[in-house]
Amino acid sequence: MAKSQTKSKERVAEHGEVFTAEREVKAMCDLVQNMCEDYSKRFLEPACGDGNFLAEILTRKLDSVKKKYKRSTYDYERFSVFAITSIYGVDIMQDNVMECRNRLFSIWDKEYKAICKKEVNEQTREAVKYILSKNILCGNALTLMCVDENQQDTDTPIIFPEWSVVGGTNLKRRDFRLDVLLKVGEKPQEKKQKSLFDDEDDIYKYLTLNPVTGEYIAKPIKEYPQLPYRRINEND
């Protein structure tokens, strides 16, 4: 039976919550199939709901990892984890965020168990849950701030980790503010005149200029030591 596209009339009215049907999701993902097949290409869905698009993208990434690496549990495991690190989402409703994380975990875990069988590693499963808890966040995609359980903005900006693979099995994490990332590529003349009343916590302090292109590049707000992917949650 097709999944319902709404949860309640109130949620449709208050948050525009109408989920995209599977046929449309697949048709839109087909337009970027090359990117969906690449475990390393990053996707961010800014109003992800329970993850209709992210689930399809993850499924396609895992299909491609499976095609290449199914004969080696060692390779399948690490590339499937790297695929998870490339998927990001934000939604204003806490229940959607939890459903999205759980859904992505179930898709990953089902394939992992089917392919790695007796080699399944509990630490790896926990690492994947941990990465999803950092990549799928409850926030307001318009103000770029985290929200509380009543969908009200908090004082915390949305912060995403960038995960980079180092040496084949390690992950390096650098955290960036989403509002800062959205300025990347702008040129300084596009920056508003700074006012005396500007908040001290100005996002421009997290931007620096690329001397070659003259465009802004983002500075991380925090960098972590690299760790083997199975132990990535030890950095917290």
Ligand SMILES: C[S@@+](CC[C@H](N)C(=O)[O-])C[C@H]1O[C@@H](n2cnc3c(N)ncnc32)[C@H](O)[C@@H]1O
């Ligand atoms: C039209 S639904 C789409 C959900 C999903 N992208 C899909 O295609 O199935 C819109 C989603 O945006 C969320 N939403 C509404 N306002 C938001 C905001 N300001 N920031 C983040 N998410 C928001 C709702 O909770 C809902 O899950």
